[in-house]
Amino acid sequence: MDDREVLLELRSIKKSFGEDVHVLKDISFLVREGEVVSIIGPSGSGKSTILRCATMLTEIDDGEIIYLGQNAATSVNGKAVYASKKELKEISKTFGLVFQSFNLFPHYSVIKNVTDALITVAGVPKDEAVKRGMELLDRFGLADKADNYPCELSGGQQQRVSIARALALQPKILFFDEPTSALDPELTGEVLKVIKQLASEHMTMIIVTHEMQFAREVSDRIVFLENGNVVIDDAPDKVFDTDNKRVREFIGKLNS
Amino acid sequence: MASTFSQLASGMVVSAEIFLLTLLFSLPLGLIVAFGRMSKVKVIQWIVKIYIAIMRGTPLMLQLIVVYFAPYYVFGVKISQSYRFVAVIIAFSINYAAYFAEIYRSGIQSIPVGQYEAARVLGYNKTQTFFKIIFPQVIKRILPPVTNETITLVKDTSLAFVIAVAEMFTIAKQIAAKQASVTALMVAGLFYFVFNYVVAFIMECFEKKLSYYN
Numbered sequence: 001m002d003d004r005e006v007l008l009e010l011r012s013i014k015k016s017f018g019e020d021v022h023v024l025k026d027i028s029f030l031v032r033e034g035e036v037v038s039i040i041g042p043s044g045s046g047k048s049t050i051l052r053c054a055t056m057l058t059e060i061d062d063g064e065i066i067y068l069g070q071n072a073a074t075s076v077n078g079k080a081v082y083a084s085k086k087e088l089k090e091i092s093k094t095f096g097l098v099f100q101s102f103n104l105f106p107h108y109s110v111i112k113n114v115t116d117a118l119i120t121v122a123g124v125p126k127d128e129a130v131k132r133g134m135e136l137l138d139r140f141g142l143a144d145k146a147d148n149y150p151c152e153l154s155g156g157q158q159q160r161v162s163i164a165r166a167l168a169l170q171p172k173i174l175f176f177d178e179p180t181s182a183l184d185p186e187l188t189g190e191v192l193k194v195i196k197q198l199a200s201e202h203m204t205m206i207i208v209t210h211e212m213q214f215a216r217e218v219s220d221r222i223v224f225l226e227n228g229n230v231v232i233d234d235a236p237d238k239v240f241d242t243d244n245k246r247v248r249e250f251i252g253k254l255n256s
Numbered sequence: 257m258a259s260t261f262s263q264l265a266s267g268m269v270v271s272a273e274i275f276l277l278t279l280l281f282s283l284p285l286g287l288i289v290a291f292g293r294m295s296k297v298k299v300i301q302w303i304v305k306i307y308i309a310i311m312r313g314t315p316l317m318l319q320l321i322v323v324y325f326a327p328y329y330v331f332g333v334k335i336s337q338s339y340r341f342v343a344v345i346i347a348f349s350i351n352y353a354a355y356f357a358e359i360y361r362s363g364i365q366s367i368p369v370g371q372y373e374a375a376r377v378l379g380y381n382k383t384q385t386f387f388k389i390i391f392p393q394v395i396k397r398i399l400p401p402v403t404n405e406t407i408t409l410v411k412d413t414s415l416a417f418v419i420a421v422a423e424m425f426t427i428a429k430q431i432a433a434k435q436a437s438v439t440a441l442m443v444a445g446l447f448y449f450v451f452n453y454v455v456a457f458i459m460e461c462f463e464k465k466l467s468y469y470n
Binding site: 055057089092093095096097099101103104105106107116117120121122149150151162165166169 | 368370371373374375376377378379380384388389392393396468469470
């Protein structure tokens, strides 16, 4: 029996775009404190959509989203009903999101990117925010880039800054939406290293990725999605040794 | 000769006043109009669309006349002498606001949606997102078209003559007619050129100031 606290629970999430494009048919899984969960699957399987739904960037049609026992969305008569704006704002503090295309603020220096939300949103005094920001940058080997602008950094550096930016607000869960898909293999390595570092510090993370070997090494569990359904949700070794033909085929293709 | 220049100089001051006051009012007004144009409320969107269509679709000279005479013909209010200048500023401001609104809109819509999403996940509210994250980037993008409009405005100030506001060009024409010489007009031409040169220079400084990022 796993007695670690459940940080996020998704129950029967359904999402369609338009009338007949059912991107998420019935997705359920939960994430406990300290777990690293990778979401893998072919293009169009709904991986990114489930992440967008969990982070409330996209509204779900039906199902429940529960953070730390508090409902962000509740299923009422087959329709999702969201909590009040105020409650959602509070719930949103539990997670951070790292985007595929970084989405750093180009007009802010690196340190300002990392600290501005702390100061503006969380109300942390500037000195303390900068101190915290510099610690994070230092951890990711970016201390000397603090005063640079995002356009002066490599893609890998930009992505590490965006991870630092998300971590500055001290979320309990960090989501990654294909964090290395916009990077070449060399730069991918430096970003994966940072994520591994976070995993070793028991940061709770949910990672949508195409990096199979990485997912296998870093994850406690792998969720395989296809056509808007969870096909497998299990420990990496079990997923990689599964009898499921479709999963074997997918993993085999990416490994070859 | 000395009086020619002092007369022209007083016209220059009026032209410069029209220019500065119009910018002062039309730049913020344009932003409000742009919000209306992008409003989710269809009625507001349509009203603003019609407003922009009229402002861009009819001559500014005609708009000046309408704004000047409207209080009398529509409301029966006697038009005072001092209203002339006010009418010029109103007409210019609402006209230029329409153009600026479309420039703002193009700038705002060119900002990638990822910027909004990043701000939202970080907890910025809508006002913070717009003024801290979006608008500074919009300004950088719209500076070249705003420079264009601003330069056009300098030259458009000469249209104020239509309701007998004695700006630079009106006076230059009067002097030229009296002296049967084009000197005053040439001086006026030089004034507009130098004025615009300064405007372009200042705008270029702004652009350079914002060129620290891509």
